Amino acid sequence: MTLTELRSATTPAAPRALPARAPAPPADQAARQRREPRAAPLSLRCVTKRWRGARVAVLDRVTVALQPGTMTWIGGRNGVGKTTLLRIAAGLIEPDTGEVEVWGESARENRVRYQRLVSLLAAGDRGLYARLSVRGHLDFCARIAMLPRSELQRAVARAIEDFGLEELAGRRVDRISMGQRQRLRMAMTFLARPEIVLLDEPLTSLDADGAEILRCAIAEVLAREGAVLWCSPERELRVRFDARFALEHGRLVGA
Amino acid sequence: MSEAACARRAFVAVLRRDLAIFMSYRTRVFSQAMSALFSLALFYYVSRLVHVSGFGSPDRYYAFVVVGLALLGVIYACFTTPALVRQELVAGTLERLVLSPFGAVRAIIAMTIFPLLYAALLATLSLGLACAVFGLKLHWSSVPLAVPVTALALFAFLPFGLLFAALTVIVKQDNVGTSWLVGCLSLLGGLYFPIALLPHWLQVAGKLQPFTPATEAFRHLLVNTPTSEPLALSLLKLALFAASLLPISIFALSAAVRLGQRRATITEY
Numbered sequence: 001m002t003l004t005e006l007r008s009a010t011t012p013a014a015p016r017a018l019p020a021r022a023p024a025p026p027a028d029q030a031a032r033q034r035r036e037p038r039a040a041p042l043s044l045r046c047v048t049k050r051w052r053g054a055r056v057a058v059l060d061r062v063t064v065a066l067q068p069g070t071m072t073w074i075g076g077r078n079g080v081g082k083t084t085l086l087r088i089a090a091g092l093i094e095p096d097t098g099e100v101e102v103w104g105e106s107a108r109e110n111r112v113r114y115q116r117l118v119s120l121l122a123a124g125d126r127g128l129y130a131r132l133s134v135r136g137h138l139d140f141c142a143r144i145a146m147l148p149r150s151e152l153q154r155a156v157a158r159a160i161e162d163f164g165l166e167e168l169a170g171r172r173v174d175r176i177s178m179g180q181r182q183r184l185r186m187a188m189t190f191l192a193r194p195e196i197v198l199l200d201e202p203l204t205s206l207d208a209d210g211a212e213i214l215r216c217a218i219a220e221v222l223a224r225e226g227a228v229l230w231c232s233p234e235r236e237l238r239v240r241f242d243a244r245f246a247l248e249h250g251r252l253v254g255a
Numbered sequence: 256m257s258e259a260a261c262a263r264r265a266f267v268a269v270l271r272r273d274l275a276i277f278m279s280y281r282t283r284v285f286s287q288a289m290s291a292l293f294s295l296a297l298f299y300y301v302s303r304l305v306h307v308s309g310f311g312s313p314d315r316y317y318a319f320v321v322v323g324l325a326l327l328g329v330i331y332a333c334f335t336t337p338a339l340v341r342q343e344l345v346a347g348t349l350e351r352l353v354l355s356p357f358g359a360v361r362a363i364i365a366m367t368i369f370p371l372l373y374a375a376l377l378a379t380l381s382l383g384l385a386c387a388v389f390g391l392k393l394h395w396s397s398v399p400l401a402v403p404v405t406a407l408a409l410f411a412f413l414p415f416g417l418l419f420a421a422l423t424v425i426v427k428q429d430n431v432g433t434s435w436l437v438g439c440l441s442l443l444g445g446l447y448f449p450i451a452l453l454p455h456w457l458q459v460a461g462k463l464q465p466f467t468p469a470t471e472a473f474r475h476l477l478v479n480t481p482t483s484e485p486l487a488l489s490l491l492k493l494a495l496f497a498a499s500l501l502p503i504s505i506f507a508l509s510a511a512v513r514l515g516q517r518r519a520t521i522t523e524y
């Protein structure tokens with residue numbers, strides 16, 4: 001089921017008639033076929049990270065495995081290491097020790113395939129080019145995601161439609177609101193149909209419609225047997241999580 | 256679908272992005288063309304005012320210096336890459352490049368292309384203005400050869416931008432000695448005067464970088480200035496600089512990104 005179909009199904013009074021489309025292929029079909037039969041979508045084993053000069057590790061032998069079709073929440077106070085954990089899981093920074101794998105493969109083994117499968121929505125409103133249009137961002141994202149030519153236009157059109165960006169497509173990012181930028185950042189995160197989505201405080205600046213769009217985008221990932229890791233200081237009561245943890249003193253504890 | 260084709264499209268996407276952002280500043284081309292015109296006018300009157308030994312006429316010196324001015328823009332463009340990387344760090348967009356299948360290293364390499372191509376275009380415009388407004392006489396029979404030499408020169412210049420970009424990824428500053436280096440290169444590269452006027456040890460230093468042979472080759476091809484060495488030797492030097500420095504600079508850039516990821520400073524600015 002595509003995201004738009006999900007939205008149609010879950011929003012009875014949908015304001016727009018959404019055309020049906022052929023489902024797009026997953027981020028990396030070959031990688032999906034090569035999965036280790038018992039590997040988790042995302043697993044972190046004994047991940048430790050210590051900042052230079054710090055006496056205690058920000059992450060101390062953190063171990064967690066996401067299950068297919070599930071959404072996991074990790075909470076904790078500000079500065080406890082949630083963003084660091086997400087950055088390590090995304091392959092943005094490396095842990096001092098420990099292993100991070102997606103379907104049994106690490107970024108070190110095959111960076112390109114790893115990045116095709118994982119997508120990170122960073123906290124805040126950064127990561128956009130102020131003078132580039134919304135459509136320009138999505139087109140750029142699709143191309144650096146190295147989508148096949150046949151999929152490029154369709155992925156961009158789907159993202160514009162699914163994330164309600166039709167009226168903003170031609171506008172520059174510095175001329176849209178914070179909430180609209182967050183929608184664009186979400187669209188960029190989900191554009192290449194990643195199997196693992198890492199969300200860092202994703203509801204920032206979103207209105208109710210935006211939150212609903214996010215919920216549907218997540219549901220579509222889970223329907224494809226992907227996995228979502230959501231980090232925020234407080235648990236969103238409106239969101240149903242399959243597993244909940246809190247980061248305390250560098251360790252993951254049940255929440 | 257081959258990986259190479261996807262990478263090629265991603266490479267072009269970076270160019271298109273840079274072009275789109277550049278074109279969003281509508282007066283930039285006009286203001287840069289005006290700057291070029293003022294520089295050309297300044298040196299036109301300087302060439303009339305000062306008798307320069309070694310040049311038969313003011314026109315000969317003007318032709319000599321116009322090519323130097325055109326190349327100065329290209330040299331500047333080489334060293335804009337650190338500033339571009341710094342912008343990406345501050346905007347948080349470098350993270351997106353690191354996390355993309357295309358990757359930060361290929362994206363930064365692609366980022367160097369637009370400024371270099373634009374500088375080459377601006378250099379062509381400068382030469383055109385010099386011809387149209389100040390009567391510069393180009394040596395038309397060899398001008399077409401300047402096109403492949405431009406490509407070769409850009410490959411020889413590119414590593415400098417990449418090496419400084421690598422430094423920017425680590426130290427987070429864009430002015431990592433680039434401004435004084437451009438000044439130094441304009442002196443050693445003989446952009447304003449022949450390097451034969453320099454002390455011997457500086458002449459030797461001038462031959463240790465690709466800008467001097469490139470300047471000589473362009474002058475010879477565009478305005479038929481005599482060269483201090485055979486043209487083929489200048490071109491060979493450019494090719495050797497490109498072949499040796501490109502892998503080194505790409506390796507340095509990859510190492511800088513990896514170091515940033517290992518130290519977790521890739522997200523800092």
